[in-house]
Amino acid sequence: MQRVGVVGWPVEHSRSPVIFGHWFAVHGIDARYERIAVAPDEAAAFFADLASSPYTGVNVTMPYKALAAESVSADPVATRLGVANTIWRDGDGLSGSSSDGSGFIASLDDQAPDWRGAVGPAVIVGAGGASVAVADALVAEGCRVLVANRTADKAEAVAARAGAEAIALDALPDALSEASLLVNATSLGMDGTTLSVDPRPLPAGTTVADLIYNPLETPLLAAARARGLVPVDGLGMLLFQATTGFERWFGVKPKVDRDLRRLVSATL
Numbered sequence: 001m002q003r004v005g006v007v008g009w010p011v012e013h014s015r016s017p018v019i020f021g022h023w024f025a026v027h028g029i030d031a032r033y034e035r036i037a038v039a040p041d042e043a044a045a046f047f048a049d050l051a052s053s054p055y056t057g058v059n060v061t062m063p064y065k066a067l068a069a070e071s072v073s074a075d076p077v078a079t080r081l082g083v084a085n086t087i088w089r090d091g092d093g094l095s096g097s098s099s100d101g102s103g104f105i106a107s108l109d110d111q112a113p114d115w116r117g118a119v120g121p122a123v124i125v126g127a128g129g130a131s132v133a134v135a136d137a138l139v140a141e142g143c144r145v146l147v148a149n150r151t152a153d154k155a156e157a158v159a160a161r162a163g164a165e166a167i168a169l170d171a172l173p174d175a176l177s178e179a180s181l182l183v184n185a186t187s188l189g190m191d192g193t194t195l196s197v198d199p200r201p202l203p204a205g206t207t208v209a210d211l212i213y214n215p216l217e218t219p220l221l222a223a224a225r226a227r228g229l230v231p232v233d234g235l236g237m238l239l240f241q242a243t244t245g246f247e248r249w250f251g252v253k254p255k256v257d258r259d260l261r262r263l264v265s266a267t268l
C-alpha cells in the first residue's frame with residue numbers, strides 16, 4: 001500500500017483524507033492518506049529525511065509551506081511564491097509546487113466559465129498567503145489584478161510578489177465599479193462575520209469568489225447571488241488544489257464532481 005499525507009501542525013482539521021479517500025475508491029488505488037502531525041522542533045529533520053521516508057509524496061499545510069519550498073526543488077510557481085503545498089518524488093530527490101493558484105483558476109473555470117471573457121480588472125481583498133497565490137495565478141492568466149487590504153503594507157507586498165497593483169481600501173468602491181472579478185481572500189466569514197465589502201458597485205455579470213468554504217455560502221456570496229452576480233465558493237479551490245498531488249503521485253488527474261463536493265460539504 002502506498003502512503004501519502006498532509007504534513008502540518010496542527011493537521012487534525014484537514015479534509016484531505018476525505019478527498020483523497022474518495023479518489024482512491026474511484027480509481028481503485030491501494031493507498032492511504034495520513035494526517036502527519038510534525039511538531040515545530042522536528043520539522044527541519046522531517047523534510048531533510050523525506051526523500052528516504054516511505055511516503056510517495058506529501059501535501060504541506062501551515063506552518064510549513066515556506067520550509068517545504070526551501071527543502072525541495074521548487075518549481076517556478078513555488079519559487080515565485082516562496083511556498084510549496086505539494087511535494088513529489090523526482091528521480092532521487094523531491095520537487096514541490098504550490099497548487100492553490102491553479103486550484104483557484106480551475107474552480108473559476110468550473111463554477112463561472114464565462115470569467116475568461118471578462119475585460120475589467122480582478123479585485124482581491126485580503127493580503128495573506130491565499131491572496132498572493134490567487135493574485136499570482138490571475139496575473140499568469142493575463143489579468144490586471146488590484147489588491148486591497150486593511151494593512152496597506154501587506155497589499156503592497158502581495159502586489160510586488162505577484163506582479164499586481166495595490167490599491168487603498170478607500171479606492172475599493174471605484175475599483176469595484178469596473179471589476180469583472182471580486183475575490184474575498186480575507187479570513188472574514190469563517191466565523192460568520194460579515195465581510196465589509198459592499199458588492200453593490202459591481203457591474204452586472206461580475207464573478208464573485210470567496211476563498212472561505214465554511215460556510216459554503218458566505219454573506220458575500222449570498223449578497224452576490226441576490227444581485228444576480230456569479231458566485232464561486234471556496235470549496236472548489238480546496239478540491240481542485242488537491243488534484244495536483246493526486247496526479248503527481250498516481251499519474252491520473254482526478255475529477256472534482258458532485259459526489260466529491262457532497263462528500264466534503266457534509267464534513268463542514
Ligand code: ATR
Nearest residue numbers: 126127128129130131149150151154185186187188
Ligand atoms: P491566509 O494565509 O489564509 O490567506 P492570513 O495570512 O491570516 O490568511 O490573512 C488574513 C487576511 O484577512 C489578511 O489580509 C487580514 O488583513 P490584515 O493583513 O490587515 O491583517 C484579513 N483580515 C483578517 N481579519 C480582518 C478584519 N477584521 N478586517 C479586515 N481584514 C481582516
